[in-house]
């Protein structure tokens with residue numbers, strides 16, 4: 497399966513969305529603003545690139561699945577595939593938000609004529625990160641933009657954008673495929689065995705995009721850490737991940753390269769972390785007294801380790817900057833510093849969020865089992881016996897309460913509440929839950 501295909505036919509598990517987009521081009525009914533609504537890693541960005549490619553393609557093809565599809569091989573398609581098309585821009589958050597000066601720059605660009613293509617296309621990824629003033633500023637641009645401009649807004653849900661922006665948008669909904677659908681796609685399109693597909697799907701946390709990346713990079717054997725020592729191994733795996741980043745910064749040939757690495761991690765390295773984290777969360781979920789398994793002392797150690805890893809990564813980036821200062825203008829350095837600061841600063845919270853989501857997935861599997869759902873709906877299908885045991889021990893009410901607590905904690909993390917407060921609160925409350 498090609499990784500950077502710009503053709504709808506290569507996008508897996510999103511046919512309803514891609515067919516809707518293909519027909520809008522085939523019928524000549526192209527909206528000015530599209531809102532791609534769906535979870536992360538379900539294929540919104542690849543679909544945005546494929547849609548942009550179809551709009552700009554020199555010789556689109558008609559197909560069975562899609563009314564029209566990009567050819568994938570003309571100059572325009574190739575440039576979109578490698579991210580160098582001058583008329584297709586992606587706007588991503590500067591730090592944690594898409595800021596007003598970024599939207600102002602977009603406004604200036606939207607007033608220009610397309611260079612080589614027919615359309616000027618702007619992809620906002622994710623539009624959930626527009627702040628109040630940049631969202632208002634975007635609305636003005638949408639109202640005034642010339643007809644050759646197309647905006648594609650990516651968001652988790654339609655409620656994430658202003659109602660006034662929403663009412664001007666054509667909504668394209670992206671489904672969240674079930675674990676069974678993801679496993680089937682891994683077997684069919686990546687030629688994985690059932691067992692490898694099950695582990696890839698579980699390691700991805702049920703995120704199809706990540707599962708497809710894992711399918712291409714994953715070694716035949718996943719690491720299988722011992723369950724007993726999973727606390728210690730989890731801390732070690734986090735430290736190794738951080739050390740990997742320090743090496744990346746130490747060997748990066750340019751700031752751009754360092755930033756590119758930081759923004760899109762080499763997933764293959766994280767397979768050990770993914771595997772160890774899953775084992776750690778399994779051991780937590782399987783321990784009858786959860787507060788005892790996750791004592792405050794360990795929580796403090798975990799947060800402390802995450803913070804010091806982020807500081808170490810920052811330090812190695814700073815030494816890269818020392819050399820770069822001579823080669824880049826001060827304004828460029830400042831921008832890179834800002835981007836890296838927010839990426840590295842967000843690292844501890846991100847790791848904690850991934851851990852809570854991973855734990856949540858075990859409880860969620862157990863809840864499905866306790867509620868009598870079909871086993872094909874399980875994410876951690878390769879540990880079916882454990883899930884059945886967990887379902888029997890905890891029961892529906894306790895599982896629901898734990899899931900709700902974890903969901904609330906993830907919500908707080910995403911609203912930038914301090915990780916240490918969230919973990920302390922979580923441990924205190926989870927101790928109060930009774931079967």
Ligand SMILES: [Zn+2]
Nearest residue numbers: 553567570573
């Ligand atoms: Zn083409």
